[in-house]
Amino acid sequence: MTAPNARRPRQLRIEVLRHNPADAASVPRLQGYELTEAPGMTLFIALNEIRETQDPSLQFDFVCRAGICGSCGMLINGRPGLACRTLIQDMDPHIRLAPLPVFELIGDLSVDTGKWMRAVGERLEAWLHGAAGADVDRMEAPMDPDLADAIYELDRCIECGCCVAACGSAQMREDFVGAVGLNRIARFRLDPRDGRDDGDFYELIGDDQGVFGCMTLLGCQDVCPKDLPLQTQIAFLRRHMARRGFGGG
Amino acid sequence: MKILYTDVLVVGGGLAGLRMAIAARRRGHEAVILSLVPPKRSHSAAAQGGMQASLANVIQGQGDNEDVHFEDTVRGSDWGADQAVVRMFVHTAPKAVRELAAWGVPWSRVRRGDREVVINGERVTVTERDGAHGLVAQRQFGGTKKWRTCYVSDGTGHAMLYTVSDQAIAADIPVHERMEAIALIHDAGRCHGAVVRNLVTGELTAYVAKATAIATGGAGRLYRVTTNAVICEGMGQAIALDTGVAALGNMEAVQFHPTGIFPAGILVTEGCRGDGGLLLDGDGHRFMPDYEPEKRELASRDVVSRRMEQHIAAGRGAHSRFGEHLWLDITLLGRAHIEHNLREVQEICRNFLGIDPVREPIPVRPAQHYTMGGIRTDHTGECPTLKGLFAAGEVACWDMHGFNRLGGNSVAETVVAGMIVGEAIADFCDRTANDAVVSTGLARDFLGREQARLDDLLKGGGRENANTLKAAMQNVMTDKVGIFRHGEALAAAVEELQQLVERSRHLGVAYKAPGANPELVVAYRLQLMLRLALCTAAGALARTESRGAHYRDDYPRRDDGEWLKRTLARWPDPTAALPTLDYEALDIGAMELPPGWRGYGARDHMEHPAAEGRRARIEQVKRDLAGADRFAVQEALMPFRHLLPERYRGPNERLDEGTA
Numbered sequence: 019m020t021a022p023n024a025r026r027p028r029q030l031r032i033e034v035l036r037h038n039p040a041d042a043a044s045v046p047r048l049q050g051y052e053l054t055e056a057p058g059m060t061l062f063i064a065l066n067e068i069r070e071t072q073d074p075s076l077q078f079d080f081v082c083r084a085g086i087c088g089s090c091g092m093l094i095n096g097r098p099g100l101a102c103r104t105l106i107q108d109m110d111p112h113i114r115l116a117p118l119p120v121f122e123l124i125g126d127l128s129v130d131t132g133k134w135m136r137a138v139g140e141r142l143e144a145w146l147h148g149a150a151g152a153d154v155d156r157m158e159a160p161m162d163p164d165l166a167d168a169i170y171e172l173d174r175c176i177e178c179g180c181c182v183a184a185c186g187s188a189q190m191r192e193d194f195v196g197a198v199g200l201n202r203i204a205r206f207r208l209d210p211r212d213g214r215d216d217g218d219f220y221e222l223i224g225d226d227q228g229v230f231g232c233m234t235l236l237g238c239q240d241v242c243p244k245d246l247p248l249q250t251q252i253a254f255l256r257r258h259m260a261r262r263g264f265g266g267g
Numbered sequence: 268m269k270i271l272y273t274d275v276l277v278v279g280g281g282l283a284g285l286r287m288a289i290a291a292r293r294r295g296h297e298a299v300i301l302s303l304v305p306p307k308r309s310h311s312a313a314a315q316g317g318m319q320a321s322l323a324n325v326i327q328g329q330g331d332n333e334d335v336h337f338e339d340t341v342r343g344s345d346w347g348a349d350q351a352v353v354r355m356f357v358h359t360a361p362k363a364v365r366e367l368a369a370w371g372v373p374w375s376r377v378r379r380g381d382r383e384v385v386i387n388g389e390r391v392t393v394t395e396r397d398g399a400h401g402l403v404a405q406r407q408f409g410g411t412k413k414w415r416t417c418y419v420s421d422g423t424g425h426a427m428l429y430t431v432s433d434q435a436i437a438a439d440i441p442v443h444e445r446m447e448a449i450a451l452i453h454d455a456g457r458c459h460g461a462v463v464r465n466l467v468t469g470e471l472t473a474y475v476a477k478a479t480a481i482a483t484g485g486a487g488r489l490y491r492v493t494t495n496a497v498i499c500e501g502m503g504q505a506i507a508l509d510t511g512v513a514a515l516g517n518m519e520a521v522q523f524h525p526t527g528i529f530p531a532g533i534l535v536t537e538g539c540r541g542d543g544g545l546l547l548d549g550d551g552h553r554f555m556p557d558y559e560p561e562k563r564e565l566a567s568r569d570v571v572s573r574r575m576e577q578h579i580a581a582g583r584g585a586h587s588r589f590g591e592h593l594w595l596d597i598t599l600l601g602r603a604h605i606e607h608n609l610r611e612v613q614e615i616c617r618n619f620l621g622i623d624p625v626r627e628p629i630p631v632r633p634a635q636h637y638t639m640g641g642i643r644t645d646h647t648g649e650c651p652t653l654k655g656l657f658a659a660g661e662v663a664c665w666d667m668h669g670f671n672r673l674g675g676n677s678v679a680e681t682v683v684a685g686m687i688v689g690e691a692i693a694d695f696c697d698r699t700a701n702d703a704v705v706s707t708g709l710a711r712d713f714l715g716r717e718q719a720r721l722d723d724l725l726k727g728g729g730r731e732n733a734n735t736l737k738a739a740m741q742n743v744m745t746d747k748v749g750i751f752r753h754g755e756a757l758a759a760a761v762e763e764l765q766q767l768v769e770r771s772r773h774l775g776v777a778y779k780a781p782g783a784n785p786e787l788v789v790a791y792r793l794q795l796m797l798r799l800a801l802c803t804a805a806g807a808l809a810r811t812e813s814r815g816a817h818y819r820d821d822y823p824r825r826d827d828g829e830w831l832k833r834t835l836a837r838w839p840d841p842t843a844a845l846p847t848l849d850y851e852a853l854d855i856g857a858m859e860l861p862p863g864w865r866g867y868g869a870r871d872h873m874e875h876p877a878a879e880g881r882r883a884r885i886e887q888v889k890r891d892l893a894g895a896d897r898f899a900v901q902e903a904l905m906p907f908r909h910l911l912p913e914r915y916r917g918p919n920e921r922l923d924e925g926t927a
Contacts, residue, residue, distance in 0.1 A: 074777055074784075075785075082308075084533040085618055139436050143437075145433035145436060155917040156365070174425070
């Protein structure tokens with residue numbers, strides 16, 4: 019544990035960009051809340067305290083509160099991140115929160131990442147192809163242990179939407195699949211159990227909505243809470259898709 | 268009035284719900300899944316360490332099979348489990364791993380040759396077989412004789428959930444997100460669907476279905492300190508209880524996980540101890556071997572959690588500004604192992620504690636973790652008293668866990684029960700007699716009843732605050748219905764919870780919006796959660812013995828003579844102050860493994876009068892079948908294969924065991 023804090027607890031001012039699209043009278047505005055910092059306080063704890071003691075109308079999303087599920091992506095002082103695992107002790111006492119851009123706003127800090135992710139998943143056919151017909155009584159097919167680890171590395175994405183919110187292309191064109199979508203393709207492309215080849219993947223991402231829409235600003239990798247190697251994966255995919263586009267193998 | 272029709276209504280988008288929906292869809296039935304959150308955010312994702320299935324690929328798992336998994340699970344349950352269901356489960360678990368391997372889960376794989384592992388605090392070298400190279404690997408978990416837990420680093424649940432969710436998308440199964448079932452529609456012992464509230468708009472819709480399947484997970488949020496996600500509030504159990512017809516089994520059986528990080532209660536996986544991590548006290552002493560020489564840190568969770576609390580109560584804990592705790596030390600595993608196989612643990616420690624577990628021990632204390640009890644079902648997953656209502660996973664009392672679940676058996680149950688119950692649901696929907704015949708009047712009645720309940724909260728003028736009452740309930744449960752229980756404290760808990768129920772009839776909501784309204788959600792859920800809490804507390808008060816995770820210090824012995832039975836809680840009269848408690852005896856004469864010592868923990872249980880006779884009978888059968896293979900012996904003792912869907916009856920192939 020960290021040493022007991024000898025200082026008086028700090029007074030926090032948390033400003034939230036609020037708007038309720040379901041309410042015709044609602045106008046986007048910043049609303050400030052004052053509260054006293056507690057030891058080990060995260061934004062999860064602070065926002066719940068605000069809602070329970072000051073403002074029952076405040077909307078936000080938490081599920082696991084352990085940095086695993088990806089529900090609580092928001093702009094924290096302008097930068098996309100997971101609120102549940104953001105420790106306030108490391109921050110200035112004046113904190114500004116806003117919903118992730120790009121995604122449909124449900125209200126206040128709550129956005130509809132689920133709908134967006136499902137739509138991209140459907141568009142990119144982001145599931146293992148050729149999964150049917152396994153004989154579950156027989157031993158599983160072997161896989162190289164390093165390859166299994168490499169697939170898991172890309173499978174660690176939690177679809178929190180931070181990469182999309184930090185993406186220049188996604189701000190400009192709403193049909194861009196984002197690093198999250200490209201990473202999923204990279205994951206299935208790496209997996210020998212998937213029956214698709216580069217020709218199939220080219221059909222899915224070989225355009226400006228896909229891998230050629232990336233402007234290489236790489237905000238995605240800067241903010242990814244899971245430290246996924248998005249930069250490498252996008253570059254790798256682009257090289258293979260370009261080769262494919264020029265008629266190579 | 269809005270009514271939506273489907274064949275199968277699945278409530279809950281975690282692993283169990285998704286897998287049931289896929290099973291029904293593949294059999295040609297329409298399925299709709301309701302989920303509070305995007306399904307990939309479900310609490311299944313939090314299962315870190317792995318899934319038990321007796322594949323016997325690693326050398327420390329050699330010799331493992333269904334029989335060993337069965338015995339471990341029954342002993343773990345402290346003989347509370349339904350042994351036929353355990354058999355169905357252990358037989359299907361290898362198939363589930365193999366199915367998921369084919370669907371894309373990147374299971375961690377065996378690497379041939381020597382590797383160093385930590386066993387009982389010592390570094391030892393084990394040599395993996397050439398033939399096992401590339402097969403799914405297993406790690407050690409608590410309460411098991413063999414290394415049986417298949418894993419994907421320490422993100423097993425996440426990888427499984429993403430794979431199954433992706434397959435549900437591939438099967439074009441619609442998921443209605445941010446939708447909550449707040450009541451079941453039923454009449455004359457038949458369930459017809461649910462009243463569903465849109466959490467964004469507040470609109471109510473009647474979903475009418477041939478089969479309704481609940482898979483909403485556990486009820487950890489009845490407690491103040493829990494590893495569970497904030498959505499694990501027990502609403503699936505609660506709406507079943509609210510029918511007055513369905514029963515909840517063994518709600519007093521609540522598991523506390525030994526290693527919640529202190530004080531936040533966030534889980535760090537049992538894989539930490541399975542891989543060789545140690546529990547240390549305030550003096551840095553490894554105390555578990557003093558209490559549990561046989562299994563040490565790897566006794567079952569109920570035993571380890573009790574020993575930890577006992578050690579803290581003896582003044583041996585570590586002190587911090589938040590209170591007393593113990594240490595989980597994984598530094599001995601080394602950086603490479605932690606960064607490879609325990610990376611989520613490392614991330615959690617860094618983000619929530621500001622420490623690196625490679626160099627420092629982790630402050631831990633037991634926290635509520637798992638709800639063994641739930642909607643009582645038969646072996647097919649159907650509620651015996653409410654036709655057309657099914658349940659699977661943590662929400663159900665199928666009953667493979669009895670009074671204590673083994674680590675790695677829950678995420679396994681989600682997919683295995685999803686496979687088995689999913690087939691039963693498809694069979695149910697195949698039968699024309701089960702076509703939905705529901706009058707719109709019935710749907711209107713239920714919609715009207717629920718709308719009135721919500722209106723009363725919004726406009727009824729009540730003055731009680733839901734957050735205050737919820738915190739009071741969580742305190743009662745944590746302080747009086749926790750790891751150590753006592754008659755007086757339990758009686759006080761029942762009384763306090765009843766007072767809270769009374770106060771909850773006068774809840775008022777300050778924020779009046781009918782749509783997205785977090786305060787309203789807390790209020791209407793709390794009224795139902797309080798009933799679950801009462802089922803737990805009243806069941807615990809009535810059960811005057813100690814079994815598995817239910818420990819009474821005024822009745823410290825397991826009493827098979829009196830209590831080899833399952834608690835069934837019902838709430839037939841909505842105005843009643845307490846649930847009715849009935850009991851369902853476990854038939855010792857049908858058990859493959861009659862009650863005895865678990866192999867760890869207390870040895871002083873009170874014997875059932877029929878146990879000796881059943882043991883003698885089993886010995887006789889084994890003598891009669893001397894020379895027969897293990898399948899024939901098992902079949903003679905407790906036949907179960909006929910209970911499985913046909914497609915899952917085949918034998919499981921292993922490296923050392925062909926299927927021919």
